[in-house]
Amino acid sequence: MTRYFTDKLAKYIVFISGFTSFIILLLIALFIFREGLPAFSEIGVFDFIFGGVWRPGIDQYGILAMIVGSIAVTIVSMIMAVPLGIACAILLAEVAPSKIRSILRPAVELLVGIPSVVYGLVGLVLLVPLISNIGGSGFSILTASIVLMVMVLPTIISISEDSIRAVPSSYREGALALGATKWQTIKGVVLPAAKSGIGAGIVLGMGRAIGETMAMIMVIGNSIAFPRFTFRCRAYTDRQHSTGNKLCYRHPRERALCYRCRALYFYITVKQRSYYLP
Amino acid sequence: MTIYNFNGQTCRGGKIKVNNLNFYYGSFQALRNINLDIPGCAITAIIGPSGCGKSSFLRLLNRMNDLIYGSRIEGTIELDGKNIFDKTVDVVDLRKNVGMVFQKPNPFPISIFDNIAFGPKQHGKKNKMELEEIVENSLKQAALWDEVKDKLGQSALALSGGQQQRLCIARVLSVEPEVILMDEPCSALDPMATLKIEDLMRTLAKNYTIIIVTHNMQQAARVSDTTAFFMMEPDRAGSLVEYGSTSEIFTNPKDKRTEDYITGRFG
Numbered sequence: 001m002t003r004y005f006t007d008k009l010a011k012y013i014v015f016i017s018g019f020t021s022f023i024i025l026l027l028i029a030l031f032i033f034r035e036g037l038p039a040f041s042e043i044g045v046f047d048f049i050f051g052g053v054w055r056p057g058i059d060q061y062g063i064l065a066m067i068v069g070s071i072a073v074t075i076v077s078m079i080m081a082v083p084l085g086i087a088c089a090i091l092l093a094e095v096a097p098s099k100i101r102s103i104l105r106p107a108v109e110l111l112v113g114i115p116s117v118v119y120g121l122v123g124l125v126l127l128v129p130l131i132s133n134i135g136g137s138g139f140s141i142l143t144a145s146i147v148l149m150v151m152v153l154p155t156i157i158s159i160s161e162d163s164i165r166a167v168p169s170s171y172r173e174g175a176l177a178l179g180a181t182k183w184q185t186i187k188g189v190v191l192p193a194a195k196s197g198i199g200a201g202i203v204l205g206m207g208r209a210i211g212e213t214m215a216m217i218m219v220i221g222n223s224i225a226f227p228r229f230t231f232r233c234r235a236y237t238d239r240q241h242s243t244g245n246k247l248c249y250r251h252p253r254e255r256a257l258c259y260r261c262r263a264l265y266f267y268i269t270v271k272q273r274s275y276y277l278p
Numbered sequence: 279m280t281i282y283n284f285n286g287q288t289c290r291g292g293k294i295k296v297n298n299l300n301f302y303y304g305s306f307q308a309l310r311n312i313n314l315d316i317p318g319c320a321i322t323a324i325i326g327p328s329g330c331g332k333s334s335f336l337r338l339l340n341r342m343n344d345l346i347y348g349s350r351i352e353g354t355i356e357l358d359g360k361n362i363f364d365k366t367v368d369v370v371d372l373r374k375n376v377g378m379v380f381q382k383p384n385p386f387p388i389s390i391f392d393n394i395a396f397g398p399k400q401h402g403k404k405n406k407m408e409l410e411e412i413v414e415n416s417l418k419q420a421a422l423w424d425e426v427k428d429k430l431g432q433s434a435l436a437l438s439g440g441q442q443q444r445l446c447i448a449r450v451l452s453v454e455p456e457v458i459l460m461d462e463p464c465s466a467l468d469p470m471a472t473l474k475i476e477d478l479m480r481t482l483a484k485n486y487t488i489i490i491v492t493h494n495m496q497q498a499a500r501v502s503d504t505t506a507f508f509m510m511e512p513d514r515a516g517s518l519v520e521y522g523s524t525s526e527i528f529t530n531p532k533d534k535r536t537e538d539y540i541t542g543r544f545g
Binding site for chain 1: 342369374375378387388401
């Protein structure tokens with residue numbers, strides 16, 4: 001009797017715990033969308049998302065510049081991070097002897113633990129002056145992308161490495177026994193077998209790239225203008241409104257707008273996470 | 279070079295000669311003083327109790343043990359007169375010449391066509407027509423063509439275990455080896471699938487030298503031309519106890535240990 005009781009109890013505890021997190025998520029979503037909705041009805045979705053001018057003083061609320069900035073930074077950083085990350089994962093999983101791996105792997109994992117402010121600071125102090133040699137102020141998409149690349153690398157590397165390791169060794173043996181070289185084996189069999197895991201790593205990395213705020217604000221210039229590759233621009237992320245920028249909360253409508261921005265970001269994040277979930 | 283097989287027909291399969299072979303994993307000796315002449319275009323079965331070094335021996339023949347850190351080899355294995363451990367031998371070429379079928383079917387997680395085309399592609403064949411021909415021929419040789427010809431684009435993992443194993447054999451055939459090594463190829467298969475593989479082996483033995491490691495003594499007796507019986511010595515190093523034609527080993531073994539093993543007194 002008691003055994004069944006414990007069994008049931010365990011089941012309910014697991015259920016309640018699981019649902020709690022789901023309900024919290026639901027409440028957050030409800031709150032954000034409810035607070036953001038008034039602004040939608042006042043300005044309209046189209047003007048809001050595709051409006052190029054953000055000037056609350058004269059009632060211009062277009063966030064296109066910020067969206068474009070965010071997307072540009074994400075794309076450029078992913079272009080740099082994906083090949084590097086996969087190459088590093090291959091090195092760690094297939095090529096490096098265990099001694100080198102035991103040094104590299106913790107180093108990569110350490111990168112995850114560094115607060116984004118530190119990345120921002122390093123970018124600000126080292127990268128911005130360097131890029132300003134090319135032209136412009138140095139606060140730019142390029143700078144932000146390089147910083148972001150370093151930040152998303154560990155995610156891509158560790159998830160890709162795990163999925164490469166998870167490829168059964170029988171695949172490798174099969175390929176080698178056919179007279180394939182090591183690289184042919186990796187390229188022709190191991191990577192295709194690990195591609196779903198590598199894809200998940202890239203998507204997760206992208207999630208971090210789109211959502212990153214602090215480091216971005218520090219190196220991208222924080223001006224509301226359409227981005228240029230090596231010139232001043234601004235990436236839009238939701239937290240800018242609460243932490244990085246004084247725009248918010250001055251005026252009820254601005255506040256509503258902030259929530260709406262957040263709603264947008266929330267939507268993007270949920271969409272993105274649901275992509276790689278089974 | 280023309281080599282004749284048991285039946286006096288010409289044969290393209292390679293002959294293997296093993297001389298004073300010792301093999302170590304670190305300080306542990308896995309094989310001791312193996313001397314063996316394996317005929318071309320015949321099936322040679324290697325039998326023996328678990329842990330006697332059968333698989334280690336088989337994996338030496340295409341140098342798969344190169345992958346194992348700390349392994350060491352003494353002695354020579356000659357394939358058609360050339361020592362495969364010689365520094366001038368390219369291990370990639372050797373493995374192309376000496377194919378291997380594993381215990382568990384291991385098709386790659388790609389389409390049936392790509393599985394077969396993988397080997398030839400790695401060896402520089404890019405022409406699509408040529409690849410298609412190779413795929414068809416290999417599958418026909420492996421008696422799988424009729425079952426899969428309409429679904430070459432499907433994942434190889436969707437096939438049954440027996441079909442997967444025949445696919446793996448077809449994959450080996452696609453690179454035109456001389457020797458095919460089989461490491462307990464039927465141990466994961468049901469009796470019907472096993473029978474099909476055994477029939478296939480008999481057919482292939484006309485053109486290829488086949489060496490099969492098996493735990494199944496009936497299988498060794500059914501399919502092989504010659505049989506080698508391996509056993510552990512007291513220090514657990516594997517050694518060759520008896521080698522001869524299969525009928526002789528199974529009906530008139532010279533060594534007491536062989537007799538005990540094949541009559542099921544141990545092992």
